[in-house]
Structures are given as structure tokens and as C-alpha cells.
Amino acid sequence: MTIKEIIERISLIRANANLSARELSLIIGKNPAYISQLENTASFEPSLSTLLDILAVCNVSVEEFFYHNMEQYANDKKLLDFFSSLSEKQKEAIIHLYEV
Numbered sequence: 001m002t003i004k005e006i007i008e009r010i011s012l013i014r015a016n017a018n019l020s021a022r023e024l025s026l027i028i029g030k031n032p033a034y035i036s037q038l039e040n041t042a043s044f045e046p047s048l049s050t051l052l053d054i055l056a057v058c059n060v061s062v063e064e065f066f067y068h069n070m071e072q073y074a075n076d077k078k079l080l081d082f083f084s085s086l087s088e089k090q091k092e093a094i095i096h097l098y099e100v
Helices: 001-015 021-027 034-040 047-056 062-066 070-084 089-099
Strands: none
Touching: 001 047, 021 034, 021 047, 021 070, 034 089, 047 062
């Protein structure tokens, strides 16, 4: 994932959390223009700790943030959790059905 994609996702999760750039900046303890600068300046990159703070405030897991398709994450996670709960025999049967 490129830094540009990370910045775009920050903007998306901020909007989904119904937070303005200013509000999010203040909540994570940055100056009021921090998120706005981040979202609008190509050379401005957040530190890992700042990214983790943003994710926590927006209630997004690291796994979800970096998932290849955030819109599909919830459904894919449900399927994976369900699949993980099956026995090996059940998993093999489903894989066999899929391959046929």
C-alpha cells in the first residue's frame, strides 16, 4: 500500500466516523490543522503511533485498515471466522465443493 493510499484511507475512516479533520486532529493531540495537512499534502506522512491513534479514535482495526478492500472486510471476516470454526473434515468438504 502506498502512502497516498494510506492517506486516502485515513480520510475515508475519518469521514465514516463523522469527524472533521480539525476534530480528529484535536482528539489525537495534534495541532488543529494536522489532519487537514496530512490529507492535502503529498509529502506529509503520519508516524506509526499517530496512525494507530487515528485508527483507535475511528474505531477501525489495523487489520481492517490494511485489508485489500475495506468495504468487504466485515463480510470477509465473518466468513473467515465461520470457516475457522469448522473441523478439518468440514473445511475439506467445502473446498471440494468449491473446486467441483
